[in-house]
Amino acid sequence: MIAKVTRDELTKRKRLESRHPKEEQVVREIIQSVREQGDSALYRLTEQFDGVRLSALQVTPEEIDDAWSQVEEDFVQALKEAAERIRSYHEKQKRNSWFEPAEDGTILGQLVRPLTRVGVYVPGGKAAYPSTVLMNVIPAFVAGVPEIVMVTPPLPDGTVYAPTLVAAYIAGVHTVYKVGGAQAIAALAYGTETIKQVDKIVGPGNIYVALAKQAVYGQVDIDSIAGPSDVTVIADEKANPAYVAADLLAQAEHDPLASAILLTPSSRLAEQVVVELKRQLDSLERKEIAARSLRDRGAICITQDLNEAFAIANQIAPEHLELLIESPWDWIHQVKNAGAVFLGQYSPEAVGDYFAGPNHVLPTEGTARFFSGLGVDSFVKRVSVVAYSREALFRDGPKVMTLAHAEGLGAHAASISIRLETGKVGEWD
Ligand SMILES: NC(=O)c1ccc[n+]([C@@H]2O[C@H](COP(=O)([O-])OP(=O)(O)OC[C@H]3O[C@@H](n4cnc5c(N)ncnc54)[C@H](O)[C@@H]3O)[C@@H](O)[C@H]2O)c1
Numbered sequence: 260m261i262a263k264v265t266r267d268e269l270t271k272r273k274r275l276e277s278r279h280p281k282e283e284q285v286v287r288e289i290i291q292s293v294r295e296q297g298d299s300a301l302y303r304l305t306e307q308f309d310g311v312r313l314s315a316l317q318v319t320p321e322e323i324d325d326a327w328s329q330v331e332e333d334f335v336q337a338l339k340e341a342a343e344r345i346r347s348y349h350e351k352q353k354r355n356s357w358f359e360p361a362e363d364g365t366i367l368g369q370l371v372r373p374l375t376r377v378g379v380y381v382p383g384g385k386a387a388y389p390s391t392v393l394m395n396v397i398p399a400f401v402a403g404v405p406e407i408v409m410v411t412p413p414l415p416d417g418t419v420y421a422p423t424l425v426a427a428y429i430a431g432v433h434t435v436y437k438v439g440g441a442q443a444i445a446a447l448a449y450g451t452e453t454i455k456q457v458d459k460i461v462g463p464g465n466i467y468v469a470l471a472k473q474a475v476y477g478q479v480d481i482d483s484i485a486g487p488s489d490v491t492v493i494a495d496e497k498a499n500p501a502y503v504a505a506d507l508l509a510q511a512e513h514d515p516l517a518s519a520i521l522l523t524p525s526s527r528l529a530e531q532v533v534v535e536l537k538r539q540l541d542s543l544e545r546k547e548i549a550a551r552s553l554r555d556r557g558a559i560c561i562t563q564d565l566n567e568a569f570a571i572a573n574q575i576a577p578e579h580l581e582l583l584i585e586s587p588w589d590w591i592h593q594v595k596n597a598g599a600v601f602l603g604q605y606s607p608e609a610v611g612d613y614f615a616g617p618n619h620v621l622p623t624e625g626t627a628r629f630f631s632g633l634g635v636d637s638f639v640k641r642v643s644v645v646a647y648s649r650e651a652l653f654r655d656g657p658k659v660m661t662l663a664h665a666e667g668l669g670a671h672a673a674s675i676s677i678r679l680e681t682g683k684v685g686e687w688d
């Protein structure tokens with residue numbers, strides 16, 4: 260059910276193969292049609308792939324009212340509270356513009372400016388997680404993005420899945436369009452009569468969506484393409500095996516390709532976790548998916564000690580790292596590569612998925628080695644500011660000219676010398 264593997268076997272595991280030539284061709288053709296035919300391609304492709312003949316792409320206020328009437332009050336309440344937590348956590352990520360005057364009168368600084376328009380992709384129907392809508396939209400909202408639009412495929416009756424619409428409204432989306440797949444990504448990247456071009460596209464989707472995002476990267480910015488989710492749990496001999504098993508299963512139920520790994524120096528705990536996994540698996544709704552994930556991508560590795568467990572975890576660079584060990588704060592300095600770290604027995608990953616506040620859109624497949632999760636920084640740009648004084652230009656100018664001449668760039672040097680030669684920096688002096 261879940262393999263016991265050695266350190267070598269674990270760290271040699273291959274990344275998933277990701278070549279899709281047939282789908283890449285389909286996506287190229289879809290993008291081309293949207294660029295050439297705009298809205299009419301969106302209506303035609305929505306009929307072809309979603310089986311819906313739409314009369315308008317934009318969701319109306321009546322449709323939003325209707326969605327509110329379809330969802331349970333406790334769901335709305337929990338979603339609103341989660342949104343508040345996420346908002347307040349992301350507020351702390353905000354950076355201010357800064358300006359630093361020097362004694363010579365020069366001012367250097369940095370403007371922080373939000374993107375102007377962001378597009379959020381949300382998968383169709385129940386494939387969409389309302390929590391993921393919050394996690395994608397709220398950081399953009401907090402960053403100050405003035406226009407956040409959402410695209411999502413319509414249901415067979417031409418409406419949008421109600422929990423998705425309600426989550427979009429709570430998170431702060433301005434406009435929702437009923438279009439999905441590669442055609443939605445193309446519309447956001449190039450613009451059509453109805454959908455304006457955006458600066459950045461975020462949000463998960465199927466292979467057509469992922470390939471389309473890759474194809475339009477450069478025309479617009481995109482978030483990193485999400486691979487299957489993963490968790491690594493480091494547990495010591497005192498950890499509760501039922502908690503460890505529950506947390507491994509919570510990840511495994513996402514996807515047969517999700518990966519759940521336990522690193523522990525205690526072989527007794529490892530045996531107990533295997534027993535617990537079998538016991539808890541049986542009662543899960545998504546038992547088939549979780550069982551396949553554990554069988555194909557799960558692992559238990561007995562380490563020499565906790566130091567070795569941390570060394571392996573850093574090699575894995577997990578999306579989520581749980582520390583179910585005594586005094587986890589004493590070990591935090593050992594964490595180098597992870598999307599998010601959860602400390603102690605009361606911090607199961609699920610609280611981070613929904614409610615704690617940090618973003619659950621995190622780097623997968625070992626990319627936590629060099630990527631961070633989605634956040635306010637993902638939706639702002641830095642503009643550097645240079646305001647040299649006369650004194651500074653006369654002091655630094657000759658050195659700038661030396662460097663420019665060394666690169667064979669005479670016009671660069673001349674733009675300095677012309678100022679130095681006049682002895683006067685400008686008409687305003
Ligand atoms: N947090 C997350 O990371 C997260 C959350 C939810 C869902 N997901 C992922 O989102 C995906 C949801 O997939 P989905 O398919 O249900 O919804 P989706 O919205 O990603 O894709 C549906 C669209 O795919 C297009 N499509 C379908 N078949 C096609 C074909 N043969 N040729 C061209 N286009 C085609 C259609 O335009 C359709 O509207 C899954 O891969 C799931 O793993 C991830």
Ligand SMILES: N[C@H](CO)Cc1c[nH]c[nH+]1
Nearest residue numbers: 388390391488612619620
């Ligand atoms: N664990 C997923 C990837 O971080 C996020 C999620 C959404 N809903 C439940 N879980």
Ligand SMILES: [Zn+2]
Nearest residue numbers: 509510513612
């Ligand atoms: Zn999850």
